[in-house]
Amino acid sequence: MINSISVVRLPDRLPIEMAGVSINTSCDAWGSTFDFELADTSQLSLLKPSADGPRQVEVTLNGYVWTALVESYSTRREWGGSGINLTGRSRTALLAAPYAPGRVKVTTEDRSVAQLVTEELADTGFTASYDTVDWVVPAGAWFYDATTALDAISRLAEASGGVVQSDPAAQALQVRARYPESPWHWKERTPDHVVYEDVVSNESLQMRSAPLYDAVVVTGELAGKGVTCKVRRSGEAGQLFAPQASSPLISTAAAGTERGRNILSDRGEQALVxxxxxxxxxxxxxxxxxxxxxxxxxxxxxxxxxxxxxxIAARTEARTNDKAVVIEQTITLERHYTDAD
Known part of the structure; x- marks a missing residue:
């Protein structure tokens, strides 16, 4: 396999020479972070902010595309050479501070959570897909003060145990369950990827133990609008309770059940591999x-x-080495011994 790396400035697609690229993504963060090492230090001026804000770049590694805002840089001067490193984040950062203003909102009509997410992105140029349990939030139950669009969407996702993920390339984000499938179903589901150990160049493991919770109470916080649910792991006694969870948005049993399912998915003997x-x-x-x-x-x-x-996390690194390009990805897998394999 011949590795390839390409970085261009957007929107004019001016090529930028990079000696190294590192991209870090996590399920607990809404976007990726980027680290770049310029191969040609004279190109720094091409990536400095303009009157329109931070510069944007498109990174292509072996055909896979990411886009980023270039937000800061540092110079390195030492005997025999110098270098410039740049850092940035996914373009979704434009929906958060310091780029996006804090807003005030109180709903006056019933809205589904998916509708509320869409409303937060009105006139931003970004789109969203909502891929977890949806339900109707009563008028007055959704409110905030001095909150950016991205923070608001993160709160909407959190209500049912979800997370926000940025599309690697497009101006889009996705709301998904923290556990799209509970660990006890992993063996039955068709995996997204199959990794054979002969392609693994390095492996490390860190054990983690969590109480074997089999029940949790999830409750809404607003009188007359919220519901309280006892969520129990099917087939188990339902006697060891995880800490109670609450949100003013928990207004239906479906919302409470999904929040509880995500909580109970994080239990038992585990490892980060x-x-x-x-x-x-x-x-x-x-x-x-x-x-x-x-x-x-x-x-x-x-x-x-x-x-x-x-x-739960992935780091993709590309670097030039004696005119060759080396590209590797380091993936962190959450393995469950108790509920999976």
Whole structure:
């Protein structure tokens, strides 16, 4: 495989020479962070902010595209050479401070959560997909003060145990459950990726134990609008309770149940397994792995057996080495021994 790296400035698509690129993404963060090392220090002037705000770049690694805002830079001067490093974030940052203003809102009509997310993005140029449990929020139950659009959407997602994820390339975001499938269903679901251990160049593991909760109480906070739900893991006694969760948006049993399901998915014996693998470009052949994103379900096949893990973080790194390009992705998988394998 011949690796390829391309960085261009947007919207004029002016090529920018980079010696290295690192992209970090997590399921607990709404966007990616970017670190760049300029190969040609004279190009710094092309990436400094303009009157329209921070510069935007498009990064393509083995055919996979990311876009970013370039927000800061630092210079390095030392004997025999110098360098310039730049940092940035996903373009979704334009919906957050310091770029987006804080706003005030109180709903006066019933709205579904998906509708409320769409309303937050009106006239921003961004779109959203809502891919978790939806329900109707009564008038007056959704309100905030001095809150940016992205913070508001994050609060809407959190009500049912969801998270916000930025599209790697497009001006779009997605609201998804923190656990799209509960760990006890992972073995039954078709994985998003299959990783064979012979493509893994490095592996590390960190154990984690959580109480074996089998029940949780989820409650709405507003009198006359909220509901209280006892959510129990099916087939279990429902006697060891996780800490109670609440939100003014919990107004239906479906919302409370989904919040409880996500809470009870994080229990028992677990491990965070970090795998370093190549980033194969498409079309993929058997045994090759494309870009792995947070919340993707990964099946790992090795000599000791097959197991499943949920990707919770990914770091993609590209660097030039003696005129060759090396591209690797480091994926962190949340493995559940108690409820999965």
């Amino acid at each position: 970090e795998l370093v693998i190549p980033l194969f470009g498409g079309p993929l052949r058997p045994g090759e792995v494309g870009r792995v994103k947070p919340l993707d379900l990964v099946e790992v096949v090795g000599q000791e057996g097959t197991w499943h893990g949920l990707c």
